[in-house]
Amino acid sequence: MSAPIVYTFPNTQELSISLADLVVKLCKESIEIRDRFTVGISGGSLPKLLAADLKNRQGIEWEKWEVFFCDERLVPLDHEDSNYSLCKKEFFDHVSIPEDQIYTINPSLLQEEDEEEIVDDYEKKLISVFATVNSVKFPVFDLLLLGVGPDGHTCSLFPDHPLLDENIGWVAYIGDSPKPPPRRITFTLPVVNHAHNIAFVATGEGKQDVLKEIIENSESKLPSALVKPVTGKLYWFLDDAAATKLTLSK
Numbered sequence: 001m002s003a004p005i006v007y008t009f010p011n012t013q014e015l016s017i018s019l020a021d022l023v024v025k026l027c028k029e030s031i032e033i034r035d036r037f038t039v040g041i042s043g044g045s046l047p048k049l050l051a052a053d054l055k056n057r058q059g060i061e062w063e064k065w066e067v068f069f070c071d072e073r074l075v076p077l078d079h080e081d082s083n084y085s086l087c088k089k090e091f092f093d094h095v096s097i098p099e100d101q102i103y104t105i106n107p108s109l110l111q112e113e114d115e116e117e118i119v120d121d122y123e124k125k126l127i128s129v130f131a132t133v134n135s136v137k138f139p140v141f142d143l144l145l146l147g148v149g150p151d152g153h154t155c156s157l158f159p160d161h162p163l164l165d166e167n168i169g170w171v172a173y174i175g176d177s178p179k180p181p182p183r184r185i186t187f188t189l190p191v192v193n194h195a196h197n198i199a200f201v202a203t204g205e206g207k208q209d210v211l212k213e214i215i216e217n218s219e220s221k222l223p224s225a226l227v228k229p230v231t232g233k234l235y236w237f238l239d240d241a242a243a244t245k246l247t248l249s250k
């Protein structure tokens, strides 16, 4: 893995502008090479920071985007805890990505309470997009946009959880998420680590300590520290409040 590229910004506005610059650049490059842009988006604070500037950019070929969710909570798509619902409000409602290229969990399966079916269904959606161009061991996203919880979790991969050892499946169910709601699905670590580009976005002083551990302790076993792209690039977008304790920022 090449060394992570860490960017820090005095405020979230400047962070969002620079993040949009990166997304636009990767989007153009991916479309030139593969005629599409495959993106995985997280929930939490990320959608707002992502969309703040990006949604106003001109000339983006939104019709070439294929969007998945790095993790999703098993709640209806219009529920306030749904990552899709949040992304729709902050981002999708303001741009013109075709609806059928935004891949959500299948809400009709929520009633069955059959988590394996929900996982299978989401994996099939990934296969439908990735199996045609990649060797299908793992999907290779052009860009994954990840958040970091104050406990070091990313996607719905939590510290010390057995799901961190999953090395075959693409999508996994977690029924005991320590952060509510407890029932979720998540990309597995190998899916994350096979991406061409991964951008972590973290802001606010509540993340200072965990970021120091993740970025500066190479032995850390926190989920976000286990994100080490096999051949891709890893970016960190931090505001000064989150980056204060990093040696890098001094």
Ligand SMILES: O=C1O[C@H](COP(=O)(O)O)[C@@H](O)[C@H](O)[C@H]1O
Pocket: 042, 043, 044, 045, 046, 070, 071, 072, 083, 146, 147, 148, 149, 150, 153, 154, 155, 156, 179
């Ligand atoms: O539960 C979740 O939390 C993480 C981190 O959220 P943040 O609000 O601290 O940025 C998020 O990346 C993930 O998608 C979400 O389901």
